Amino acid sequence: MTIALLVLIVLLMTAGLVMLAQIARQQKHAIAELRAEEEAIVAEERRMFHYLHDLGEAIWRDDQQASMYRLIVEGAIRVTQSTGGALYLFDEASQQLVPRHYSDFCAPLISLPERVRLLMKENPATLLSTLRMHAEPVKSGLLGSVFVQQKTELLSDLGAEMRLGEHLVTSQKGVTAMIGPLSFGMRRLGILAVTSPKDGRSYNANDFEVFNSLIEQSAFALANAMSHQEASKNRMDQQELQNASQIQKVLLPDADPQVPGFIIAGRNIPARTLSGDYFDYLQLPDGRFGAVIADVSGKGLGAAMITVMCRTLMRAKSQGSTSPSSVLAAVNRQIAPDIREDMFITMSYVVMEQNGSTLTLSRAGHNAALLWRKATGKVESIHPPGLGVGIDKGAVFERVTKDASFDMEPGDCLLLYTDGVNEAMDPKGVEFGEERVEEELAKHAPHGPKAVIGGIIMDLEHFLKGRRSHDDITLIAIQKTA
Structure with missing residues (x-):
């Protein structure tokens, strides 16, 4: 082997080693890049x-x-x-x-x-x-x-x-x-x-x-x-409504009153959690007794708050006046400036003398009161003129709203009710109607106030065919005893 050949072999081996080293460096760099990319990922x-x-x-x-x-x-x-x-x-x-x-x-x-x-x-x-x-x-x-x-x-x-x-x-x-x-x-x-x-x-x-x-x-x-x-807020809102509903129920009469010369029964059925209706009994000076029923336009918390205002004012104003219309006028003057223009309250307020036969009724835009006469079996409508509370701030209300006095004989039965009764609709959209209310009163009145209220509510449920009423239902029945 010649020296030239040996030199050539050495050169080739050196070049190969250099190339291998370069490839190794490239592979190492590529591996480092892959590792860095993998770490980044x-x-x-x-x-x-x-x-x-x-x-x-x-x-x-x-x-x-x-x-x-x-x-x-x-x-x-x-x-x-x-x-x-x-x-x-x-x-x-x-x-x-x-x-x-x-x-x-x-x-x-x-x-x-x-x-x-x-x-x-x-x-x-x-x-x-x-x-x-x-x-x-x-x-x-x-x-x-x-x-x-x-x-x-x-x-x-x-x-x-x-x-x-x-x-x-x-x-x-x-x-x-x-x-x-x-x-x-x-x-x-x-x-x-x-x-x-x-x-x-x-x-x-x-x-x-x-x-x-x-x-x-x-x-x-x-x-x-x-x-x-939203679900959490709804749960909180519902709980607050339930709490408000419980408070509202506490403010309603928890038992029928004992009034000499009369038998009285009342009932409130809210259409929703809170009611825009209310009724109350008032012990008045000189042995007199009052009953009030009201219906606030609208529904929900706002209407329920107005019913509380009405109750408070009625209890306060009724103690200083013998005239139902003057009491409603005083309530109107207090409430009218503080409620929205699109809200109003219809009310009926009746006052009876202890063991007496004469009753006095004032009606602030409310449904006419119905009086069943035992002697004839007929139903009379009692509807003195009156403007809804909150529509006018005073002068017009007081000019329009009047009292009506009437006598009741033993066995006669007076019915006060809100429009949730007569305006209740069946599945076909037919209203229960005032005429049907009169028929139901005549049918159940001989059996007393509780029978009147229970009978009307039962007939309403049958009429609605299991549907819930769209409006609150409130009734007061008053019967004269011997």
């Missing part, structure tokens, strides 16, 4: 896991909504390694996207008014306060466009975005952003966005995919949190 997955875990816990806590909004934005910033983020929710009433959380370093996502741009020159903090308060119409601007189109967007340069208008501020230039619509089923909830300076962060296809996943999970969390909070 693992870190991203870990951030996403923590985000979803925090969201899952927040859904079932009774935290303030602001906590959930902040969690969504800060979680999105953390997962996407962004600089700032913002959450807007859709307000259906105003048709606007309302900012619910705007982080300190999120780029402006709206077109800024000239007034704000001028103020920023003197006080830079003006920008952030504006962003946190300014609601954006859904039919205009960048955010409105994303919301209407319901499509997530990756903006490589916010400063080139025409939907922000012509007059941009410095913090809108050189910024990249991802903006997506939050929706759950058919319910459109709002907008989630993250931003970063282009020189510090450039979103890629994987970031966009991750952000879309964030959008989906955030919308799910928001929808569930809203449902949970």
Whole structure:
């Protein structure tokens, strides 16, 4: 073997070793890159896991909504390694996207008014306060466009975005952003966005995919949190209504009164948890006795509160006057200035002498009282003129509302009732009617006041065929004894 050949072999071996070393370095570098990429994916997955875990816990806590909004934005910033983020929710009433959380370093996502741009020159903090308060119409601007189109967007340069208008501020230039619509089923909830300076962060296809996943999970969390909070509020509201209902029941008579010369029975059946009807018995000076029945227009808590006002005022005003109409006038003067213009109260107030035969009735726009005469078996209607309480503040009410006096013989039966009785409707929309009320009174009156009330209620239930009445039902029956 010649020296030249040996040299050639050595050179070839050296070149091979160099090549192997180069390949090894390349493989080592590739392995390092793969390892770094794998670690980045693992870190991203870990951030996403923590985000979803925090969201899952927040859904079932009774935290303030602001906590959930902040969690969504800060979680999105953390997962996407962004600089700032913002959450807007859709307000259906105003048709606007309302900012619910705007982080300190999120780029402006709206077109800024000239007034704000001028103020920023003197006080830079003006920008952030504006962003946190300014609601954006859904039919205009960048955010409105994303919301209407319901499509997530990756903006490589916010400063080139025409939907922000012509007059941009410095913090809108050189910024990249991802903006997506939050929706759950058919319910459109709002907008989630993250931003970063282009020189510090450039979103890629994987970031966009991750952000879309964030959008989906955030919308799910928001929808569930809203449902949970609404259910919780409804439970609290229902409990408050139940408490109010119990208080209202306490204010109604708990037993039929014992009045010499008369047998009296009363009943109230609310259509809902709270009743807009009420009735009461009043022990008056000089041995007299009064009974009052009332029906407040409207339903729910407002009507129930008015019934409490009526009860309190009637109990106070009835002690100083012998005339039922003057008592109702005094109640009207107190209530009329304090209730809404679309509300009023119909009332009937009857006063009877102890062991006497003469009764005096005043009617403030209420149903006519019905009097069954034992001697004839006929029903008479007693309807002195009267205006509903709350319609007029005083003078007209007092001019119109009058007393009517009448005598009752032993066995005669007087019925006071609210329009929930005569206006009750069967499944075909037919009303129970005043004529049927008179027939029921005539049928049951010979058996006494309890029979009258029980019989009318039973006949009403049969008439309604198992349906619940749409209005409150209240009745008072008064029979003269020997």
